[in-house]
Amino acid sequence: MTTYLMGLDSGLTVTKAVIFREDGSVVATGKCGVPQIKDRPHFVERDMQAHWHAVAQAIREALAAAAEAEGQRIMPSAVSVSGHGDGVYLIDKAGQPLGYAATSLDSRAQKIVEGWDADGTSEKALALTGQRPFPAAPSALLAYWKRNEPERYAAIGSILSCKDWMRFALTGKAATDFTESSVSFVDVKTQKYSDEALALYDLTEMRNALPEVLLPDEIAGHVTAEAAALTGLDEGIPVATGLHDVIACAVGAGVTGSGTLAVIAGTYSINEQFRDQPETHPDWLCRNGLYPGQWYNMSISPASSATLDWFLSQTAKDALATDDPFGLLQAELDAVANDPSEVIYLPYLYGSPHRNDVPGAFIGMRGWHNRGHLLRAVGEGIAFNHRHHVDILDPERTTEHLRLTGGSSRNPYFAQIFADAMNRKIEVPETLETGALGAAICAGLAIGIYSDWADAAVRTASTTLTYEPDAQHLSAQWDRYQEAARTIAALHERI
Template structure:
């Protein structure tokens, strides 16, 4: 049996999945958690060596049932944005900064028409354009010592192979030309960062062979020395591949730390409400409308207010009322309008139960997804049902609520980890096991479908109006 290994390095958990190259099925998996560091409010970091050690641990555990010799190739994906800086000896020069970080909010111009036309997006607080300006101004010694400014998966692949590289999906976070999908000197100049252009890695195709596993990495992971390693991709692009949503008009949704809402496009239509970033194929784009406001709200609720809620989630929500519910704004880490808006329950009354608060929270997350999808729907044709991934898919009740709230059929596919699976499929393309993206996704199957319920569509439309009324009413207070 020939196996492929996919690694998905999120902002809290790194997952490794072994995929059977013949069937595309996940046959073993493991994960490792890396502590998040918050040295100041709004700052989110991780120790880079801990990130690598967690990755090595997850790989070692995932391949234990099949053996390292059975793995033909490795693919990686990871969270985008943020910054993983290393020196010329490939050692970290500071902690990694994560994509939920807001320290560079003052460097963001949400009406930067030049950036939008040139790069296909305007920056947010954790974009490379904003963070690298912040580092230059506030930690010049870090910038001086940094030879390479990397993304998460590129740091991990560097540790696996000793090769510095990135791919178009990651590179397009700030500094590539939206049309050519390659580094743009004009973009670096526009942001006043021309002197850092050479700190960014060479761009290789996502499915190219970027290197091979070194002896040092093999000793830590259990992989065979010389195992091929593909360049990999941004985790949302890998998830789209793992979900089978790869053709123009295909919609995919990720309910995780971030609310990811995206559609594949064959032209770079730009708008400040989404990011037009490079997709896995040249000449295709992934229009992404995102915010740091999705299923992580439930994790916060469980940790802070109701330990054990996950075991009774569906029962409690089913018992809650759908009348006179509070409105929940899920902006604990960010919003479609940046990091200033905050999370809150509005309309609390003495008769509300914990189950009512839970339902309001789930609906608030859904309505944030709706905000993003409505923006995309205004410009792009949607074809077929939306494919959905992330922690939210563990609850059929929540995915049905999503279908009702966004008024679209929603499909859940086979396999628990579409991001890692997509990374493994890229590795399979790099070795020739698959001839194309289309062949790679031929094994993706739909295992659960949710059709919108007309009465719930009507109710959620009314909830959406109240939700946006609350956002509008609070906007001036947030901006103060």
């Protein structure tokens, strides 16, 4: 008898519900867009109720598609969740949304972070929590609300993440998982909540609002009657705690232990590696791993596929209106393949890997350049930004190959750019829904389908596509990119 598992994966633009067989093969998918609210500079928000209804719609679509595909009614044995990390989804003491959620692209707290950098708070946080705060971190957002919206701050009942809000809507129980508990207020050595960390940010009154911490593969609750009526799921189905989406992507791509470096070209530039001991560095986040005694180091910036989406929405409306938009755009890329790669793109539209608020830029544009040249530069700039992070995590280049997932990885042209820009072998799993699969693996572990993380990785593994680097192809462009980034950062400081 086939066992079915459902993984929910909610990114910054689309929420997906994917039904898998226990071997990791996809049965059916439902998805629904979730608009971002960007009505003020630096604010990138989400309506929490609209988000929950989008989740429910995606679940209904997946169940309907699965019934059609299998010729009978299909119901998952367990469900789990993944969602964009960082940002904050607040609920009040009655369990109702407390205003719009702040997503991980939100930068309203930039000035607060700059103040913490200046007064030494950030360095103390690095030593205590394994990471320096950044604008979308819960620490920074909560400090912003405390200073600017004290009534809202006083009404906080629970501090949730995206996936925690989804699970709360499914089960009525507030909790978070072991990995995401460590985004701001966990002692990096003990891997537990730290009163000292809360005091460091002057947020001690938030101690009781921090949700209970469960392991990702624990049953965190069961589908309520209300959620069942809205989603079509059976009441009482177990819901596993789940994972921050970038960790879920790594798990879904077969990365559950040290050795392989995972690169996720999603909205954020995510670059991460599991480690067996806590190792801190100013340019990466050291957070809890899948279980006690494991950590992961993650070097990130909000400067990956989100900037590609922006470029296409601004310059390629003609292509996006056709039946084959990427076919048209690929033809433009092919037409400039033999032209020098002169244009440099810094993909810093929503933030950068630098501590100051460096803006994005095109550099080196000429009158004879066209959209193909600019699109190629966008792809190179995104890949170079990932390389910036990967070289921080692995400066000695001990990892010869990288596991690449995310939207950009699905296009062979851009996957090859990553190999050339990184000057490392790139492996791309054929599984497209790695985030949802990582969540589904949590569901399978929670009900005993898999014996452990390694067993789940083996039993759900897909074949990989491999891209070999051309060491010389983008070598000079990488040097120019680094110099441009340094120059723009310095210029921005002056002006």
